[in-house]
Every structure is written in structure tokens, then in C-alpha cells.
Amino acid sequence: MEHVALWVAAFLTLGIISFLYKDNPWYKLCEAIFVGISAGYWFIVLFWDNIVGKFWVGVFPPKELNDVGELVNSVEPDYWLIVGAVLGVLMLMRLIPNIGWISRWPLAFIIGCTSGLYLINYFSSNMMRQVQGTIMPLLGMNYELSTYDIIGNIIIVIGTFTGLIYFYFSKEHKGWFGRAAKVGIWTIMITFGASFGYTVMSRMSLLIGRVDFLFGDWLGLIN
């Protein structure tokens, strides 16, 4: 069994890597396996978690014996969940040509949900908290900061400020405004460079892990 498992894993690993050379039947086979198996996997996980775990158990909670020996619900059933199921069923109305438009209702519900939920969420965490974080002293006598930190703080404030100018839509980037926007885009470019350089490191370790599997666990050429 262990031999089979190792060979299957190795076969799939090499198949995916072969894509780097060019598209080929081996890769296509791995791709077909991957798509089929993983689509089934996720449906099953969602089904047991959401339909059974959240919906069914929520509406029909498991029974248990109480002190007097009667069979009662362990928790109060939550009949509101049925609304969700009804919306879900409306979604399936797409399959019936004449009333297919009803499926827009659950869609509209979802869009309302997402916009409503994120409006405040994003606003408080992205805007409020970040603005608050940028309010910091640049220099000061009773303030223990190294020169580097002071320079750093000044750069953070100026960078954030000019970065925002770069994102201004309703004013032409000309004159001092344009120059500030330029500084803004420079800051943003440094940010991108930094995160690129930073992520390269962890990307390599993934490949190293795979190579270790192929030559170590599978072929046993290295220890």
C-alpha cells in the first residue's frame, strides 16, 4: 500500500512539473484527476458542513433525554435557517426556463449582504485604523527615537500622504499635485518591490519540499 501511495504521489508530482516544459498528455491527465477529484471533495465538505452541520442540525437539533426521561431538543431549533434554504431553492429555479429570473432574488440578496457587510468592515479596519496608525510624532525632545526611526516616521507620513494623492481621481495630476502623486507612486513601487523580494523566500521552500519528497521519500537517494 505504501508503495502504491508513494508512486501515485510521485506520478502526480512529476506530471504537474512537466507542464513547465510544455502542455502534454501527462499534465492533462493530472489536471483531469485534480479537477474531478477536488470538485467532488469540496462539494462533499460543503455538503456535510453547511447543509447537514449548519442547516439540518440547526432546524432539527439532535434529541436528548432530559431529567424526567422525556426526549427533548438539546438546543432550540432555529427555524430562520429555512429562509436560507428557500433562497437556495430559488437559486435552482434557473433550471426552469420560464421562471429563471427568480434566481436573481437570491443573487440580489447575496450582493446586498456582501456590500452591506463590507462597507462598514472595510471602512473601520482599512480607513479608520490606518489613519489612526499614521498619526505619530515626527521628532521631539522628550521622545526616545533613533535618527533612523525619525527618518522612517517621516517617510511613512509623507509616503502615505502622497500615496493617497496618487489615488485621487477627480484632479489632474499636474503641477505640485502631479509631483506629489509621483512621489506617491514611487512609494508604492518600493512597497511592491519589498513584498516581491520578501515572498520569493517562502516560495522557494515549497519547491524544496517537493524535491525532498521526490529524491528523499520516494527514490531514497538523499537522506
Place this chain on the structure above:
Amino acid sequence: MRVGKSTFLHLCLAFSLSLILILILLTLVSAQEVDSLRSSTDSAYTIPDSGLVLVAPVTSLIAEDYKYDDGEQLKLSWVPSIDDQLVDSKVLGYRLFRSIDGGTPEILAKLPPGTNSFLDRTVQRERKYQYYLETFSENFVVQSIVTAAISPEREWLNLDRGWLFIIALFISIAIIFFVEKAKRGHKLYVRKIAGLEAIDEAVGRATEMGRPVLFIPGINDMDDVQTLAALTILGRVSRTIADYDSQIFMPVSRSLVMTAARETIKTSYMAAGRPDAYSDDMVNYVTDEQFGYVAAVDGLMVRERPATVFLLGAFFAESLILAETGNSVGAIQIAGTARPAQLPFFIAACDFTLIGEELFAASAYLSGEPRQLGSLKGQDVGKGLAMSVIILGVLAVTIATAWDVEIMHNVHNWLLGVFSSN
């Protein structure tokens, strides 16, 4: 029934205004009374006895209503026993007892040493609760006094979030104001966004080459705003595609996105007057699995060789895999995401990249409708606010720390308070 767009907007405005009015009224009604009941005296120290590890009880035990909830929590706080220390503590922990409506006290929780507060989430508004704490050592137990009876209260408004509400409201009103203003025919300037200017050309190129356009809306579901942004852009892009008579195909990793995308593309084809050219086969579900989806899209790219690739929405580690493969087949690529960590990869491998906010502004920009453009102007008001607060705050705190100016300290603290809303 056909509803005029303006009537609908007015209805929305009326509804929201009335909601705001109700909110203000509610604020006035729920005048705050603090229900903290302070224990009057703390019980005395027990007489020492040989062999016992004596510990002092906790002091200042207070039970109060938890602020800004639906009357479902009570907050307890106390000063830990003086024998409760970080190192070699004599106190092994606390036991919290609660009696409901004057009944027999029952143990509610066992708490580790060092604890000085507890949130009781198992209370009901109609009941009255009393609490006391036992401090225990290896072989000794001492009780605190019992708190006065208290019930949790329901607050209608979360005043902690007052500033959040006011600032969000201010920016929302600014956006709605400029939307309305633009509708009345005020000309608004919007700067050019290179990635969006390129869309027409990119789609045209696909038509010329006789190759399809590939649209990837990210890998998240409809519960991510970035996916919504991608779909709104899809609306404009597919309109252009319908006009140019190009081909589009769109593999997606979520079933809901598939449904929504089909609806969107269909609408665009209708609007372009070519409903016959639309087919459900343009959008296909692949798999929910992140890398399974990537494997399939990569394969598709090299086999179909699209002339133009759109990568808009929420992307994670797959961003570069997709963008590099797209690049290798010689496609023009227009990418955009609001995930800062993935943006550098798009910048490196794509021809045009929409950075963060530009992704959300894109559909408004592309529509060219004055009302939509108005919302962009409204956004800029928000940026202006953020920038002025940053300047003001930085000045205040710098002056305050450098020269110790009292009033600047106050300004600084006030700003921090305003923007700390959670």
C-alpha cells in the same frame, strides 16, 4: 413595471433619511444610566490557622451591564487577591458563583489566577443576578462579598461606534451628493486610468487575431467585494466584446460566481442587441479547489491561446502562476486586485495593473455615466478627509511631544479616540 431611475434613488434616499431620523430619536431615548452596583464593604480577612495557605479575598467586585449589547451580557470586574502574584502565587484560582432571582448560588466558572474580569454571556433580560467570587489556595477558600442584584439591559444604539457612524455617514453623503450633482448635468473631471483605457484596444486585438478573451474573476466567492468589483467590470467588458463580436470564455471556481457571471454577460449581450450570440457555455464552473482551478486555467490558456486575459478580483498565491502562463502565450493582460501582497506579481507579469482602489473605481469609470463618475468624486472627499486628519494629527502630536503643549496633547488624544472605533 418600469421604475424611473431617479424615482428609485429618491425612494432610497427617503428610506435612509428616515432610518437616520429613527436612529437619532433612539439616541435621545436611551439616555444612559450606569447600572454599576458597587459592593459596599469587602469581607474581612479570616483568622489565621496553622498549616493553611491563607489568601485574601478579591476586592471591589463590581457587576455591571455590558455596554452596547442586546441585553445578553453582564460584565464583572474585581481587583485580584493581594496574594495572587506572578511568581509563587499562593492563589490557585477563583471560583465564580451566581444566583438567579435570589435562588441558590451555583458555580459559574473556574478562573485562573491573575484574572480580574469576566463576561457572563448566559444571562437574560428578565432575570436578576447576583455574584460572588471564591479565592482558593491549596487548602483554603475565602469568599468575597455578594454583588447587588442586577439585570442586563438592552441598548438600542452602540455609542462606542458613534464616530465610525458619523464619519461613514459623512463620506456616504458626499458620495451620494456628487452622484446627484452629476446627474443634474454638472461636468466632473476624472483622470485617465491607463489600464482601463486599454480595455477597448485589448478586446479589439482579440477580434483582429480571431482569438478569445479570457476573464478570471479571482478565486473567492460572492461574499468578497473584490469578486463583486470584478463582475461589475465584466459587465462593461462583455458589452465591448459583444459590440466587437469577439469570443469570451470564463472558467470560474465558485458556482455562485458562475450564476452571477452568466447573468451579467447575458445582460450585456442584450444591451448590445445581440442576445442570439450569448450562450451559457461562455462561463463554466471548474472546481472550488484553489490549485485545481489554477491547473485547469493554465491548461486552458496554453490550449486556447487567448489574445487578451483579464485577471480581476481576489487572488492569492496563484496570481503569478496565472499571469506568467498568460504572458507565455503572448496575451495582453489586464490585472487588478485589492490584495497588496499579490500586486507586485501582477505588476511584474501583466501589461496593465489596477491597484487597489482603481479596481473598485473601474466599473464606474468604464460606464462613463455621470452618476457613476460622481461616486468617484465622493471617494476623493474621503481621501481628502484622511489626508487632513493625518496632517492635523501628525502636527498635533509632534508639537505636543516636542514642546509639551497641553492643548495639542488633547487634540491628539481626541483624534486617536475618534479614529479608534472598532
Place this chain on the structure above:
Amino acid sequence: MKRLVPLTITFIVGFVLIFSVFLPPAEGLDQTFTLYFDIIAVFAFFLGGGNLMRVHINKLRRQKKDWGFSVVTIAGFLFMLAAGLFKIGNPGDIATAVDTQGSLFKTVFDYVINPLQSTMYSLLAFFVASASYRAFRAKNREATLLLIAAFVILLGRTPFGMMVTGWIPDSFSIFQIPNLAIWIMNSPNLAGQRAIIIGIGLGVISMSLRLILGVERSYLGDDNA
């Protein structure tokens, strides 16, 4: 009618959720609505999964190019559904979780999905290199800044960085590449991140409002459809 109802639903749901943040009695609403979302998503999967089957069955029927691979996909999909729905090989009874160690479902995950996933992920290492070779050129001032920042951070995270600049005296330690890398991460990097993040916050507000107020309605389909 076909258009008004969805617009109204979006409007009411959106507004109620916005205000629920400020009204403690309504605070649980977001969780309830998220639950609804989860449930709808599974129903939608019947459409998605059905679509997957249809596409591949069509390929098979019409004997299109590469139809053999479609057979594999269909077989894999059905196999996984069967393994998961009937909990084949689950130690214990039907009540145990579907991914209990030892079940067929979990085994397939461990030996098939897992290697595929991590290999696909590891391809990134190759693409990072090819992107660096092709795209990181000092074409203009912006690209140069990006390049320099990336270069410094890259060097700073390898022993190389210390080797090159280790001779710099401690009083100028900031110019030693590893320190410089940390400084870039903490200062200019943070500034750029902040500007982007604040912008995103505002962009989301504006787009959400457009959707809630029905200014943006491209997703809703046409009246005549």
C-alpha cells in the same frame, strides 16, 4: 417587476446590515446572513457541479479532442461524491466526520489532492525566477525603485547580504543590507501599504453604495429577459 424586486432586496438587505453594526439588538444579523450565504452556496453547487458534468459529458458524446480526459474527470468527481456521501471506509459509523483518518475520502485527499496541491503551488518558484528575469528591468524611475527594493530585501534575507556589507562599521549598521532590508519593510513599505489600504477602504464604500442604491445594476439582467 423583474428588476424592481431584486433592486429592492439588495437595497433593504444592504441597509439593514450596515445599520446592524450600530444597533446592538441587530448585531447577530451578520452571522445569520452569512449562514444563509453558506446554505445558498451549496444549492448553487448543484448548478456548478451539474455544469461540470454537462461540459465533460458533451465532450465525451461529441468525441471532441481529448475526450478521454473528460472521462477521468467525470469518474473522479463521481468517485469522490460516492466516497463522501456514503462515507466509505469510515472507521466507526456514519456519525463520524467525513474526513476521519482512515476513510477513503481522507486517504484520497492525502495521497492525491495533497501532492497535486503542493506541486502546483511549488511551480511558483519557477515562475518567480522567469518573471524576475523578464520583467525586473530598470526601464524608468518607478521600475528602478521597485527593482532596488526587491533586490535589497532579497539580498537581506540570504547570508549573502551580510557577506557583502558586513564590513560596514556598527555606527552605520543601517547600511548593512540585512538591517536596510528590515528598515525598508518597516518604513517605506508600510507607507505604501497604508495608502493602498486606505484607498481600498474608500473604494469599497463607494462601490457598495453604488450597488445598494442601484446605481450599478449591470449584474441584474434586463427587464425583457
Place this chain on the structure above:
Amino acid sequence: MSTRAKELLVVGIVLLFCIIAYLGKVYGWVDTVVFSPMVSMIVVGIIILGLVFVLIRTLQGRLINRQVVFLFVGIAVIMPFFMSITQKIRTSPEVQQLYDAVAELPKGSKVLVSFDYDPPSAPELQPMAEAFLYYCLSNDLKVIIMGLWPQGAQQANLALEAIMKNEKLAAKGLEYGKDYVNLGYQAGNEFVIQRMGADFSSMFRTDYSGRHYEELELVKNVKNFSNIDYSFNLSAGYPGTQEWVQVAVDRYGLKMGCGNTAVQAPMMYTYLNAGQLVGLLGGMNGAAEFEQLVKYPGKGTKFMLSQSFAHMIVIAFIIIGNVAFFRSGRGKKL
């Protein structure tokens, strides 16, 4: 010979090689392959020559194929696994700090190791785990293992299995329950840490294999953090080092060091500077440095070499790309 035939030939050769190597492993014909320093140097030389060739080609205005870039990355990652050359590794202060903290502990001290990661992060964290456990056990420190991530305890067992193969350790005849225990996984994230502050046994009634807490000689007298002399946390995210610092260190005064993935490590410097953490291993660098300090050359050192090679390849390609760009003026598409 047609391209197709060549491709099939290559696949065939590779397959044959794999089958022989596998059979060799199973029947014990082939031992692990190690290049002599001479061969290693030649391999490095060939890689460098290859890069020079690429540079010349690029200077001539002929951009190389992306497949060639991929090949270089592949070779740069694979070859170091077989090399016997050792990289000069400079110990960074935070790694030294961790080593010193553990080295100072008197024999018999109790060390708590929390495994808060899963297999995807194993290439970076597993070497740290092995080196740390090896050092503790070979220096007569008592190790208590636990995990806040479901697969953490399993990773710990893998690490233990690997280090027990070491002769020095095998000779010590270490006993489970006396010299080390694995308490297993406990759900509850930071609340687990908080409850452990009062009472370990309330969170871990049994160990990994189901033995009762009180039956385990090593831990039966361990009440809470005050009985722990040092703690080491291997973390790949949440819950992880941050939670340990906030609860166990800040509230219960636990002395702690940590090993983090490269992505997470920079965020820990604040804690390190504030003295909340005593020692930090960041990414493969950290693992390799620590392995060298404790004289347990394991996978970290090996992986590190691969990683350095891969980084140098990336850096080399950036340089080549830019040199070519400045020579030719305008860049062309690959």
C-alpha cells in the same frame, strides 16, 4: 530523430532511472548519493558557466527561453541536496540568544515545545523542530510536547522518529514518559494557553497515545507554567507565537523562544526587542544556523543550501536581464 521521439526517449530514461533507484531503495542496493567536494565544485562551476553563457546570449540580443530559466531553477534546487560542501553560515544574534538560553538550562530542566503548524510549513519548521529536540534530549533536558494545530502532534512524532535514528541519542536509551512526552493536540487556540496557566492537566487529561496525565512521570508534578523552565514555540500562523507571547509570556512570565516561517518572522522582532521573546529562528536560515550551533547537520542546512542557490539564481537572472537591457537599450518580450 523527431522532437516527439526525443521527448519520449527522455521520459523513458527518467522513468528507468526512477525505477532502478526505487528498487535500489527497496532492496538496499543503492545507498544515498553524495558528491565529493570535487564533484560539487564542478557542478557549481557548470552552473556558473551556464549563467555566463546565458549572459553572453542575452548580450547578443537573443533572449533565452523561459524553459531554460526553469531548468536553471530546477538544477539549482536539486543539486545542493547531493552536495557535501558546507555553506559558511553566520549566526545571527537572535539565534545565538536562543542557543544560549537553552544551553544555560541545568540538566533535568523542563522544556515545553509547542508544535503549531501543519505539513505545508514543514520544509521550514521541521528542521528547527528536529534540531531543537535533538539538542534538548542530548543534553538531558526533559521535553514536554504539545500542539495547538491539529497536525502539530503528528509533526512532533515525525521529528522524534527522525532524531532517534541518531546514534548518540539512540545510545542514551531515552524513555517515553520519563525523558519526553507528547501531550497531543488540544483545540481552543489561545484559551488553551490561558487554561494551562492555571492547570496543564485540565487541558491535557491524556497524552497523545491516551495515557493519563497523572501516570506520566515527567509531567505528573507539572502544574502550570511556573514548573516550566523554558518554552519553544514552532509557529506558522494563528494560533502561534503572538498568542503565546500575549498570554503565557505577558501574563504568566514564561521564558520563551520561537521558530517561525520566513513570512511570519519579521513581525516577531518587536517582541524580541522588547525582551518578550528570548531567541528566534526565522525560516530556513534560522533552522540552518541553529543546526550548526547544536552540531546536528540536518535538513535545515541541506535545504538552506538549496535555498541560497535558488536565490542566487533569481538574483543572477535579475542582473543578467538588466545588463542586457542597458546594453541593447530597449527590452524585448521573452
